[in-house]
Amino acid sequence: MGSSATTTPDVAVEVEALTVRYGELVAVDAVSFVARRGDVTAVLGPNGAGKTSTIEVCEGYRHASGGSVRILGLDPGRDQRRLSERMGVMLQEGGVYPSVRVLDAVRHYAALAGKGADPVALVERVGLTGRSRASWRRLSGGEKQRLSLALALAARPDVAFLDEPTSGVDVNGRDTIRAIIRDLAADGCAVVLATHELDEAERVADRAVIFDGGKVIADGTLAELRSGHDEIRFRSSPDLDLVELAAAIGMAARRIGADEYVIDAPPHPRLMAELAGWLADQGHPLDDVRGGAQRLEDVFRRLTAGGAVDRDDGASAGAGRG
Amino acid sequence: MNRLLVQLKMEVVLIVRNGEQLLLTLVIPVLLLVFFSLVDVLPTDTKDPVDFLAPGILALAVMSTAMVSLGIGTGFERTYHVLKRLATTPLGRPRLIAAKIIAVVTVELLQFAVLIPVAYAVGWRPGAPNWAAAAGAVIVGTLAFAGIGLTMAGRLRGEINLAAQNGLYLVLLLLGGMVIPFAKLPGPIRAVAHALPSGALADVLRAALAHQGTHPTSSWLVLAAWAVVAPVVAAMLFRWD
Numbered sequence: 001m002g003s004s005a006t007t008t009p010d011v012a013v014e015v016e017a018l019t020v021r022y023g024e025l026v027a028v029d030a031v032s033f034v035a036r037r038g039d040v041t042a043v044l045g046p047n048g049a050g051k052t053s054t055i056e057v058c059e060g061y062r063h064a065s066g067g068s069v070r071i072l073g074l075d076p077g078r079d080q081r082r083l084s085e086r087m088g089v090m091l092q093e094g095g096v097y098p099s100v101r102v103l104d105a106v107r108h109y110a111a112l113a114g115k116g117a118d119p120v121a122l123v124e125r126v127g128l129t130g131r132s133r134a135s136w137r138r139l140s141g142g143e144k145q146r147l148s149l150a151l152a153l154a155a156r157p158d159v160a161f162l163d164e165p166t167s168g169v170d171v172n173g174r175d176t177i178r179a180i181i182r183d184l185a186a187d188g189c190a191v192v193l194a195t196h197e198l199d200e201a202e203r204v205a206d207r208a209v210i211f212d213g214g215k216v217i218a219d220g221t222l223a224e225l226r227s228g229h230d231e232i233r234f235r236s237s238p239d240l241d242l243v244e245l246a247a248a249i250g251m252a253a254r255r256i257g258a259d260e261y262v263i264d265a266p267p268h269p270r271l272m273a274e275l276a277g278w279l280a281d282q283g284h285p286l287d288d289v290r291g292g293a294q295r296l297e298d299v300f301r302r303l304t305a306g307g308a309v310d311r312d313d314g315a316s317a318g319a320g321r322g
Numbered sequence: 323m324n325r326l327l328v329q330l331k332m333e334v335v336l337i338v339r340n341g342e343q344l345l346l347t348l349v350i351p352v353l354l355l356v357f358f359s360l361v362d363v364l365p366t367d368t369k370d371p372v373d374f375l376a377p378g379i380l381a382l383a384v385m386s387t388a389m390v391s392l393g394i395g396t397g398f399e400r401t402y403h404v405l406k407r408l409a410t411t412p413l414g415r416p417r418l419i420a421a422k423i424i425a426v427v428t429v430e431l432l433q434f435a436v437l438i439p440v441a442y443a444v445g446w447r448p449g450a451p452n453w454a455a456a457a458g459a460v461i462v463g464t465l466a467f468a469g470i471g472l473t474m475a476g477r478l479r480g481e482i483n484l485a486a487q488n489g490l491y492l493v494l495l496l497l498g499g500m501v502i503p504f505a506k507l508p509g510p511i512r513a514v515a516h517a518l519p520s521g522a523l524a525d526v527l528r529a530a531l532a533h534q535g536t537h538p539t540s541s542w543l544v545l546a547a548w549a550v551v552a553p554v555v556a557a558m559l560f561r562w563d
Contacts (some may be wrong), residue, residue, distance in 0.1 A: 012544070037522070058408065058522075059410050060410060061406065061410055079413055080414075081412065084410055084411055085412045087410065089407065090408040091403050091406065091407055093403065094401045094402040094403035095406065096402070096404065097404055098398070099339050099340065100332075100334065100335075100336070100339075104335075108328065108332050109411065110339065111328040112325055112329070112408075112411045112412060112413050113412065114412065151407070232468075295479060305376055
């Protein structure tokens with residue numbers, strides 16, 4: 001898997017058997033994945049799953065305890081200086097002098113990057129023109145995230161590591177950030193997006209690498225990760241007789257909330273009609289019906305539930321490495 | 323623009339924008355120098371109190387910039403992950419450290435440019451000062467105090483570091499022979515005071531500027547020891563985030 005990635009020119013990030021230890025604690029355990037130019041690769045997982053440690057090794061900020069990492073063909077530990085000239089970094093929080101104004105902060109990072117990025121245009125791109133004279137400490141949480149993204153863009157990066165970029169950002173701000181991320185990828189940048197917000201990854205990512213307990217438990221395109229796991233979700237009365245329902249439609253239904261149910265099957269029109277007909281006959285409502293591939297959140301729950309990780313799943317087996 | 327100059331410009335802007343740091347590095351030393359030179363209440367044992375105070379206040383200026391100002395600023399930069407982010411830019415850690423050193427020296431020169439004329443204005447007449455020895459003492463003292471400040475900044479969280487640096491500043495001010503002579507301190511405290519970098523720097527500066535011909539060897543040794551040990555400890559203990 002790793003050797004094929006090495007020979008593929010569009011691979012920007014290549015992580016092979018990476019291990020990070022903090023004393024006795026193994027935070028990242030023999031993790032392997034790749035990220036390509038022009039793709040948004042989401043690194044997903046709960047807090048403490050090993051995402052940030054992995055990203056920090058990729059940035060050259062932290063040393064690996066084992067394995068290898070190549071970013072744009074460079075070793076981030078030994079070639080950090082050369083890599084930093086082609087890399088944009090957005091930290092999970094902070095990273096900006098609190099007393100420095102928005103435009104001055106962007107000017108500073110643009111000058112450090114030395115790529116000729118226009119600070120005024122960057123501030124406008126992230127929607128902070130009206131706040132360009134405000135200091136970082138006076139910005140809202142969402143504005144701070146947008147400024148942090150502008151600092152990453154100041155490097156005109158070939159590879160960008162964005163840690164929780166939409167955390168605490170309002171709806172409009174999220175739209176702005178998503179558009180910028182998509183534009184970055186469209187320009188050929190390899191965007192690596194670390195987040196625990198699965199909905200966000202679903203909206204913007206091309207691929208996902210799912211971490212749990214320091215290991216990669218799935219890796220592939222979103223379609224690959226969700227394939228073979230179609231379902232029908234609906235809301236109805238809390239007291240549905242699931243045995244009778246199963247007998248009527250020929251499929252078992254599960255209760256996943258007080259009045260929410262799931263049938264693990266594709267949303268075939270005949271099945272949908274039988275479900276609607278049975279509910280109508282029994283005098284139950286039918287609300288909030290949704291059919292199709294599982295959401296990423298459901299994929300994540302399925303993969304991490306009780307250790308029932310399906311390592312032979314088509315998506316996790318090799319979709320991301322080849 | 324050269325990245326070192328870019329960062330140096332930012333460091334200077336941060337100092338100028340930070341009113342508390344200007345208070346610490348400039349206003350307090352000037353006030354202490356003027357007030358206690360004009361109001362003779364300190365037991366300086368000199369004909370004119372400014373003769374004792376001026377070298378001590380210059381030592382205080384070095385301590386306030388190299389230890390407190392640098393330490394507090396760096397501590398907050400660590401807490402706010404600024405150091406972490408800068409480490410991933412083409413600036414690199416060596417140029418970041420160099421920019422901070424140059425910024426400290428720049429502020430010290432500004433302090434001396436203000437304090438020395440003020441001292442002359444309130445009657446300081448150092449006679450035949452050995453400015454070369456004084457400059458050497460300032461450099462060695464800067465290393466010592468920067469090492470102490472960065473050791474604390476590299477380990478303590480922002481607000482705790484702020485309180486600790488200010489607390490240490492007050493202790494060293496009172497025990498450091500800057501405004502109160504060692505001879506006036508109680509015996510055990512006097513022994514401790516002689517071993518402190520503040521006391522050693524004030525002693526060396528006073529010898530260079532006020533008592534031409536004397537060589538406080540023990541104070542030089544104390545100051546040199548701090549200037550070696552403190553930066554090494556800072557480098558060993560410093561955490562970038």
